[in-house]
Amino acid sequence: MAVLKLPDPRRCFPKCRKFRCGKSALQxxxxxxxxxxxxxxxxxxxxxxxxxxxxxxxxNGVCGETVKRRTAEKDPEEDIIETIKVRGKTYRKIGEKEIF
Known part of the structure; x- marks a missing residue:
């Protein structure tokens, strides 16, 4: 099994094809x-x-394409939302006593 190492984050440089100047002042x-x-x-x-x-x-002037993203895994317990009890006009429109 080979482990690939990403290159270190590089600083942005003005000769990059994607670099632009907001004042159009590059020479x-x-x-x-x-x-x-x-x-x-x-x-x-x-x-x-x-x-x-x-x-x-x-x-800070670092090119975002050279930075590895960090993703956080969510636990299933965080995704569960408490149910809301409804009554009155809302209950008649929806037809359910609890939503979510």
Whole structure:
């Protein structure tokens, strides 16, 4: 049985195909990507206008596609909802004394 290890979470980078700038201020200068808004190299972790086209950019600048999701298993007891007793007009409309 082989155990596959997921890569560590990567930080978002401006050369990603899914990365967008909310101010349309990206400018490619050779190997670096510049922000025309701040006149500095683009840093998605600190920029409030950084957008991911697939909506996977996490608040700390980490790409959400590289993060493994944690799912929590619910116990069947949590899914059970207590019954509600009805009377009067509601009982006449529904025809049952208890719902849920």
């Amino acid at each position: 490619f200068r050779g190997k670096t990507v510049w922000c025309r808004w701040t006149e500095e190299p683009c840093n998605p972790a600190n920029c409030s206008f950084a957008i991911c086209a697939s909506r996977r950019l996490l608040p």
